[in-house]
Amino acid sequence: MLFSLPLYASQNAQEVNLYSARKEALIKPIIDKFSKQTGIKVNLITGKADALLQRIKSEGKNTHADVFITTDAGRLYRAKSADVLQPVKSDILNNAIPENLRDPDGYWFGLSMRARPVFYVKGVINPEELSTYEALADSKFKNRICIRSSNNIYNQSLVASMLAADGQDKTQQWANDFVKNFARKPKGGDRDQIKGAASGQCDIAIANTYYFGKMLSDKKTDQKKAAEAMAIFWPNQSDRGVHVNVSGAAVTKYAKNTANAQKLIEFLATKEAQRWYADANFEYPVRKDVAPSELLKSWGKFKADTINLSQLGVNNAEAVKIMDRAGWK
Known part of the structure; x- marks a missing residue:
């Protein structure tokens, strides 16, 4: 409407x-x-x-x-x-x-x-365990990750950026292993992934930074409380940088x-x-x-992926196919 x-x-x-x-x-x-x-x-x-x-x-x-x-x-x-x-x-x-x-x-x-970084539950995840998006496919994260569905454009663009960096074969293998680490069937929006992690359904959530900012500033105590239980990890800082859009x-x-x-x-x-x-x-x-604002500054500096964002659109169709083949619902 x-x-x-x-x-x-x-x-x-x-x-x-x-x-x-x-x-x-x-x-x-x-x-x-x-x-x-x-x-x-x-x-x-x-x-x-x-x-x-x-x-x-x-x-x-x-x-x-x-x-x-x-x-x-x-x-x-x-x-x-x-x-x-x-x-x-x-x-x-x-x-x-x-x-x-x-x-x-x-x-x-x-x-x-x-940016679309990794959010982790404070006191549960040691940030030293984290490194890259690719590493989230490691079996040590089995049943520990919350992320929304494959029909979401934000996730499609994330996978499209990985296609540009890693190629089709590696990205397909990553997706095949990554879905095995989902703590639950993908559902809800980005805020729901953060809330799911904060409530103990998972330890890691993938979400866009502005949702985190909105939750921290939300007058609803459950939103703010969930966000305050989480911290940001900027992945891929030793190579291409965190995915941005x-x-x-x-x-x-x-x-x-x-x-x-x-x-x-x-x-x-x-x-x-x-x-x-x-x-x-x-x-x-x-x-x-x-x-950036003082709130965003408080999250720390990060290296951003410098891929031309038009490539996210070019790679979208193949990204969707990869997610479908991996069983990412």
């Missing part, structure tokens, strides 16, 4: 239409600043990521969308492959956003970054307000917007000259 503010197809020079997979509370304050600074009205539609992409595809040339914001490079790649985006040539975006966090052809740009933005193929669409994305890449956007979503700024 989509929740929306009033939206009207427009070629008015002072409007732009935004379809966002980010909830209204997590994006509207910063786009209101954009409107105040530029005089450009932003008409906002919010909804589930996959539903919004399907809507843009279904609307075709009649789409109202000028800008599409969604989570995960795998979804951004799907949008590009569906031929519903157009390339943007912008020195502002190319200079602000690292090359690996944007599409090589300019079809989409990362706006905030998250982005939420990002693109200009749609049939945008009616392309100039304003580009202005909006460029604004979201400014220092001011990066600071707010990353803090509000418990994510890391994509700009190297903007520091």
Whole structure:
């Protein structure tokens, strides 16, 4: 179901239409600043990521969308492959956003970054036991790992990154052994993996960092208590680095307000917007000259995988096949 503010197809020079997979509370304050600074009205539609992409595809040339914001490079790649985006040539975006966090052809740009590290139960797991994603397939972790299902794009992108690093044969063997270490049948979202570990169902959880930040800041005591029982381990620090991903933005193929669409994305890449956007979503700024929040700083520095995130989309289909063959439900 989509929740929306009033939206009207427009070629008015002072409007732009935004379809966002980010909830209204997590994006509207910063786009209101954009409107105040530029005089450009932003008409906002919010909804589930996959539903919004399907809507843009279904609307075709009649789409109202000028800008599409969604989570995960795998979804951004799907949008590009569906031929519903157009390339943007912008020195502002190319200079602000690292090359690996944007599409090589300019079809989409990362706006905030998250990592998908290993979370472990304090006092149960010795962090010296941990090293890499690959090592989680070791039999010593049998019945000790909580992770969500294989139909989740975050896990698909993690496996896609491993395909790029290790190749098909090694990744398949890893997946075959990794599923043997699941403490339970995959279920729920990332928060549920952290809660499962904190409640003793497993010792290790795989989740995105922003969920951990949200749980630590949650007013619900059970969420906060679960997160406080866990610690972060940054895997693969001696080789490629921890798997990272982005939420990002693109200009749609049939945008009616392309100039304003580009202005909006460029604004979201400014220092001011990066600071707010990353803090509000418990994510890391994509700009190297903007520091993360104090909470994220408290988790320590880490080496991030520098693979161009477009490869996560390229490798997605094979990643899904590998997970299916391994019995990762």
